[in-house]
Amino acid sequence: MKVGVVGASGYVGGETLRLLVNHPDVEITTVTSRQHVGEYLHRVQPSLKGFTDLTFSELDYDKLTDKCDVVFTAVPHGTATEIVKALYDRGIKIIDLSADYRLHNQEAYDKWYGWTHPHPDYLPKSVFGVPELHREEIKKAQLVSCPGCMAVTSTLALAPLIKNDLIDTNHIIVDSKIGSSGAGSGSGTAHAMRAGVIRPYKPAKHRHTGEIEQELSEIAGSKIKVSMSPHAVDVVRGILCTNHTFLKKDMEQKELWKIYREAYGDEKFVRLIRDKKGLYKFPDPKFLVGSNFCDIGFDFDEDNNRLIALSASDNLMKGAAGSAIQNMNVMCGFDEMSGLRYTPLTPV
Amino acid sequence: MKVGVVGASGYVGGETLRLLVNHPDVEITTVTSRQHVGEYLHRVQPSLKGFTDLTFSELDYDKLTDKCDVVFTAVPHGTATEIVKALYDRGIKIIDLSADYRLHNQEAYDKWYGWTHPHPDYLPKSVFGVPELHREEIKKAQLVSCPGCMAVTSTLALAPLIKNDLIDTNHIIVDSKIGSSGAGSGSGTAHAMRAGVIRPYKPAKHRHTGEIEQELSEIAGSKIKVSMSPHAVDVVRGILCTNHTFLKKDMEQKELWKIYREAYGDEKFVRLIRDKKGLYKFPDPKFLVGSNFCDIGFDFDEDNNRLIALSASDNLMKGAAGSAIQNMNVMCGFDEMSGLRYTPLTPV
Amino acid sequence: MNCPECDAKLNIPDDAAVGEIVSCPDCGADFEISKKEGSNIELKEAESVGEDWGE
Numbered sequence: 209m210k211v212g213v214v215g216a217s218g219y220v221g222g223e224t225l226r227l228l229v230n231h232p233d234v235e236i237t238t239v240t241s242r243q244h245v246g247e248y249l250h251r252v253q254p255s256l257k258g259f260t261d262l263t264f265s266e267l268d269y270d271k272l273t274d275k276c277d278v279v280f281t282a283v284p285h286g287t288a289t290e291i292v293k294a295l296y297d298r299g300i301k302i303i304d305l306s307a308d309y310r311l312h313n314q315e316a317y318d319k320w321y322g323w324t325h326p327h328p329d330y331l332p333k334s335v336f337g338v339p340e341l342h343r344e345e346i347k348k349a350q351l352v353s354c355p356g357c358m359a360v361t362s363t364l365a366l367a368p369l370i371k372n373d374l375i376d377t378n379h380i381i382v383d384s385k386i387g388s389s390g391a392g393s394g395s396g397t398a399h400a401m402r403a404g405v406i407r408p409y410k411p412a413k414h415r416h417t418g419e420i421e422q423e424l425s426e427i428a429g430s431k432i433k434v435s436m437s438p439h440a441v442d443v444v445r446g447i448l449c450t451n452h453t454f455l456k457k458d459m460e461q462k463e464l465w466k467i468y469r470e471a472y473g474d475e476k477f478v479r480l481i482r483d484k485k486g487l488y489k490f491p492d493p494k495f496l497v498g499s500n501f502c503d504i505g506f507d508f509d510e511d512n513n514r515l516i517a518l519s520a521s522d523n524l525m526k527g528a529a530g531s532a533i534q535n536m537n538v539m540c541g542f543d544e545m546s547g548l549r550y551t552p553l554t555p556v
Numbered sequence: 557m558k559v560g561v562v563g564a565s566g567y568v569g570g571e572t573l574r575l576l577v578n579h580p581d582v583e584i585t586t587v588t589s590r591q592h593v594g595e596y597l598h599r600v601q602p603s604l605k606g607f608t609d610l611t612f613s614e615l616d617y618d619k620l621t622d623k624c625d626v627v628f629t630a631v632p633h634g635t636a637t638e639i640v641k642a643l644y645d646r647g648i649k650i651i652d653l654s655a656d657y658r659l660h661n662q663e664a665y666d667k668w669y670g671w672t673h674p675h676p677d678y679l680p681k682s683v684f685g686v687p688e689l690h691r692e693e694i695k696k697a698q699l700v701s702c703p704g705c706m707a708v709t710s711t712l713a714l715a716p717l718i719k720n721d722l723i724d725t726n727h728i729i730v731d732s733k734i735g736s737s738g739a740g741s742g743s744g745t746a747h748a749m750r751a752g753v754i755r756p757y758k759p760a761k762h763r764h765t766g767e768i769e770q771e772l773s774e775i776a777g778s779k780i781k782v783s784m785s786p787h788a789v790d791v792v793r794g795i796l797c798t799n800h801t802f803l804k805k806d807m808e809q810k811e812l813w814k815i816y817r818e819a820y821g822d823e824k825f826v827r828l829i830r831d832k833k834g835l836y837k838f839p840d841p842k843f844l845v846g847s848n849f850c851d852i853g854f855d856f857d858e859d860n861n862r863l864i865a866l867s868a869s870d871n872l873m874k875g876a877a878g879s880a881i882q883n884m885n886v887m888c889g890f891d892e893m894s895g896l897r898y899t900p901l902t903p904v
Numbered sequence: 905m906n907c908p909e910c911d912a913k914l915n916i917p918d919d920a921a922v923g924e925i926v927s928c929p930d931c932g933a934d935f936e937i938s939k940k941e942g943s944n945i946e947l948k949e950a951e952s953v954g955e956d957w958g959e
Contacts, residue, residue, distance in 0.1 A: 379727050379802070381729055383798055383800070385733065385754045385787065401835075401842070403903070404791045404792075404842055404845065404903070404904060405841070406733045406789060406840060406868070407842065408840070408864075409837075411798070411855040412857030412862070413859070435800065437800070437864055439798065441754060441790065442789065443789075445752075446752065448754035448787065452729045452731070452785070454727070489757075490756045490757070491756070492753055492754060492756070493754055494754075507759040509759070509761065510760075511781060511783075512781055512782075514760070518759065555748040555751070555752070556752060809909055810910055810911050813912070813930070813931070828930065830931055831930070831931060832931060832933060833927065833932035
């Protein structure tokens, strides 16, 4: 199958290519980037030297339609809107890694992005790209919108708790920690000033909250609000969401294992991590970076009737490009692990 | 004034010495360490080369009483108990950096340490070493117990909220992030396995919770419970506590500034950081490591009626040795900033 | 003169003129001097540039 990647110069575009060059079922025919037209891909994504001798081309809808069955759009928020629409109108399958088609309606974009979507009528055509929650819809979708990295990591931990009505939905706190590659290649802070930080940014009203609330509200069938606070920490890849929740009734450990196994027991990319022994007791990106896993665990704080649901992922993999490939596999009927059988690169 | 340091081979003992060798009002006469008797101090604390030619001596109570007015005890939890008692009985002023005399009664030690204190009758003699909360008591104290690093950082942010009865005391969540030097020199994980972690450890019932609850309950005059979850992050020095709270009534930004200025406006080691502009918008260890500051800030999440109180400190400074020196200055009537006028080492 | 948003003391130089922007040392809010007659000064909120957020 032939694929193209629009906007392949950033971290997310680069990671998508890193996976695609090794994907058994696909051939990359087109790679575009505004700034690097004519340049070899490996000059902008050096780690791919020896894997491909593709060069960047200009964005040309006719060429894309002609040479690609599926197109990944990895351009910044706001610029993807027109590209995705143009490709959609030509009937190509699109996997969008931007935020432009994640939320379902204009009202949500007003609230979380203060942004008027030029084509709100296309929003209902987009499926939220988390196979663990929307596999059947993704199979039939022409447009899949990959989730924000913190959103998918947190939502996967909270979804079973909401589905089984276990927690007080007025006190859901998502305290997330995220690595520097989550901030986009253009906007990165200089290393000297990024090393050693534990920096809260947007402690309230961060944009990803909108996606978490959207997904949880759909599961609950009622409006769910979430209190999210992100922090930049001194790693390159990795997200850890500490989802603080309060239980409606006492629960046994066994019950919770059952609930999470029911939700994710058969999932290839979710591991349940809650171990009394060994090196890996609770989810931690250290043991999954480079792979498409979202590791989920939990702990009880009986004194406070608190359930701490923990989830970790690699912000460039399950948080972006890994999900994109997984969504493609589902859309195109490939084995869902195809091109994603990466063991974590530990230690790194 | 003559001082001694018992157990000077670890990070905290080393940091105490780093500050004492440069303190204008004191002279270090005695430094003890079980493993390094006879060795030069600078062989175990190499950064102090050129500052002192002291050698480690054995723990000898007579010598300590004879040569020291104040003794810092920087030995692991459990071993400090007897040493502190022996020194106390000899009338020397003691600043203990262990956890052995932080909590006020045996019941608390049962709950948080599962440990029977050999001398519970000495617990009431110890003052909790946070000058911003107990300055007057510390002035008259013979024994001051320095707080746990996460405890002091979180408590300072929460104290004014409790004092002014602003928050729902059934939902106080302390989500803390802490550097590797907070784990003690002996127990550190190998660098390859410590780098890049975002590792939750003891997500519930962590020992420092006891101290936070003790201090907040004293301020409130009623039992306050706190839900704390610590995470190891990939920095050497630094703590960031994200204290998630829920407001009892709506509040204006101005009111909260007023409350924090009332509490800490005159404090030398608390800075209020909440800035719309510039590099430093919310507390972050990056801009205080190496100094004795605890930076405090806040943000509102109106949608969820949530107040996020943020606090940052250097776990070896305000979280340990810096507080120890500050307490000594208060106990001995020195200028509270004496020997502590360090500007943060940024960037590092 | 105190900052309308956080009540910090604003230091407004004597030679400050109408139209000038004054920034609060504590909370970083910007204000434009809308009126100045001797010591009687009025401020209005200066529009602030939107914050850029990483992804």
